Amino acid sequence: MGFHSPEYGGHALDPSVDTWSVSGVAVRYPAGHVVPAHQHPQGHLIYADRGLLRVEAESGQWLVPPTAAVWLRAGVQHRLVVPVALQAHGLFVREDVCARLPAADCVVHVSGLLRELIMALTRADNAAVGDRRMALLGELLVEELHAQPVLPLHLPWPTGGAANPIQQVCQALVDNPGDTGTAAVWADRLAVGIKTFHRRFQQSTGMTFGRWRQQLRLMSSLTLLLQGVPITQVALASGYDSHSAYTTAFRKQFGQPPSAFTASRPVL
Structure with a gap:
């Protein structure tokens, strides 16, 4: 879906389509940027492939280094704080597909395969990729995400x-x-x-x-x-x-x- 600056297309990592079980978007954020509190109707995976992202919700705060991602359940209100410049990747998982994913908000390890799947889904030109490939990428991402260990990067609030x-x-x-x-x-x-x-x-x-x-x-x-x-x-x-x-x-x-x-x- 390409990169958007914080000034373009809203302040949050918002999906532009919900045709597939998993869709994504990538955004560049400058150091010091804050995304106000918001929520999504889908399960939400947030990954920064460089820099460090802080995710804040009522239940706690999470820090996301480049080797990890935050998983948030559908409907969880959160805001993003950007201490250093980064590229954020947001994945959106339809609620009917979330059953095998963590039942609580958490930070998970990002394996090499999961990272490549995130990049493929957030940077893809969906029209060019096609429905079948998007569906297969989404299914594989859910499987790989399910296999990742939870990391101790949560601070209860x-x-x-x-x-x-x-x-x-x-x-x-x-x-x-x-x-x-x-x-x-x-x-x-x-x-x-x-x-x-x-x-x-x-x-x-x-x-x-x-x-x-x-x-x-x-x-x-x-x-x-x-x-x-x-x-x-x-x-x-x-x-x-x-x-x-x-x-x-x-x-x-x-x-x-x-x-x-x-x-x-x-x-x-």
Whole structure:
């Protein structure tokens, strides 16, 4: 379907046709671009073949490096935040075809085959490709997507809306991942006891404060790594005391050291 700039054809990754079970579109976004909250009636796969994309929904936030894609169920409202320039590819899967795909919103690994299928479906001239080829590409994409493992790139978001003070804490940490304030400091800011703060945070996010903040820091650090910032600087900016502490946490979360991640990053 070709590339469209954010100024052309609307702000979102919208399908232009729904003739096939799977259709797609590709869009270039500049650094700093934000796509306002919107939703689609189809299941939605979002992939950025370069750069880093943040997808935000009521249930949480996901970071999408070039080796992964976000899967959203039909009707899930979301917005896109573009920390660095990228090319985004949106795939739309009809609801009647979604039964074998994840029942919850998540980040999935993108295999070499899945990547090529995404490219074929989002860049194709559908009229030239023909119905049979489009149908076969769509069927194969669903099969390959079904086989992909879910990745730990989800950050749960507090329930209860902006009135929930825990959401204010989380938003402040998102705005400054390197913030060193302890749970006790945040409890004092909210004028509650430390036990009450921990209980409310766990109830609102499903995670402890320490685990949630570490996940946020590691996810946020991916943006700096993709921008080529030295690992030691990334560690300090993300709230870690040293290169080694950051590397240990990164390896535990993502299964590889940050040096391996930076070595595989695409040229932006």
